[in-house]
Amino acid sequence: MTEYFVTVDQVSINFPINKMGGMNTALQLDKELKLSKIFGDSNKSKALNHYSDAIGYYDGKIKFMWNDKKKSQGLLLYFSASGFKAWKNLGKLRGYDLDFDNLIKIMINKKAKFTRLDVAIDVINYDLTVDDLHQKLQDKQVLILDSLKRVLSAKHQKFFGANKVITGITCGARSSDNFLRIYDKKIEQNKTSAPYFDLAQQCDSWMRIEGEFKHDAAHAVLNDLNQKDKDKISQKLIGYVVKRWLLTDSNRKLIPLWEELTALANDEGSIPPLMSKLTDRLVQELKWFLVGGAAGIFYRIAQLFGEDGKNDFFILYDRLCSKT
Secondary structure (H helix, E strand, O other): OOEEEEEEEEEEEEEOOOOOOHHHHHHHHHHHHOHHHHHOOOEEOOOOOOOOEEEEEOOOOEEEEEOHHHHHHOEEEEEOHHHHHHHHHHHHHOOOOOOHHHHHHHHHHHOOEEEEEEEEEEEEOOOOOHHHHHHHHHOOOEEEEOOOOOEOOHHHEEEEEEOOEEEEEEEOOOOOOEEEEEEEHHHHHOOOOOOOHHHHHHOOOEEEEEEEEEOHHHHOHHHHHOOOOHHHHHHHHHHHHHOOOEEEEOOOOEOHHHHHHHHHHOOOOOOOOOOHHHHOHHHHHHHHHHHHOHHHHHHHHHHHHHHHHHHHHHHHHHHHHHHO
8 A cells, every 4th residue: 555745854944133143043043943952052063155154953954054244144044854853853852842834833923934945755655666767757658847837858857776776866957946856765775774774674665756945946835834734734745846847648647646646735635644753763762662672772862863862861751750
């Protein structure tokens, strides 16, 4: 049985800088986002692009960046994919209600905007591999169209893989506002050191479809998501991907996979919350605890979240024990 899941991956957000400057703005947002409470004190970090100052959390996977000499360009909040997941999951571990919809509310209140938003759709146990899809593209049995139903030529497509098997397809330029990635997540995760090795072992296939939206394409997202409940947000996120790039047959009819995803985006089907083993590594840690003992979970939490994360776990554990 095929399963579909959608999540937000990497995120960048631009906030206006207040009259007190970039650092003061960063500290205010730190409080609202509970960053110091979740990850501990921030550290001076490396600023990127045209920013001159930065502070970071979680080994730089979350950053605030600004330039007080160019306040008009605002303050940038950067979440890497792992940083965003850690913010949500460790935040919940600490008792905070943090999720993408909470982030949207903060952004609306602060008059912020997305500058980058990556949407990931996981397709598990579907009878189409990335290698098969590549062959169909080569044979012109499958076409990639843009949102205006214009065929995107082969020069927009790139492929990668190993051992004569294609495991990834991209469409578009990395510098553009819209960039599509389709790759074999099962192969990527099918090694014992990978965080979702057990899922990769259990499923027959696992394809990930990622839409990367930047600049104007990302700016337009916030108003569209404002005041939507979680289910509607999931529908919208899938729609951003499957309506920006259309995968069709040679007669320009949507291929079955795209038909099913489009139906989900159009609220003609239900999208369950992302499986815990795809979103919350801590659930995996607890499973290992149940089958492997306490030492195993403490070792793995330290591996994933560092010593600070392990200490947070001990603090929470002590609090829970004191209540029983």
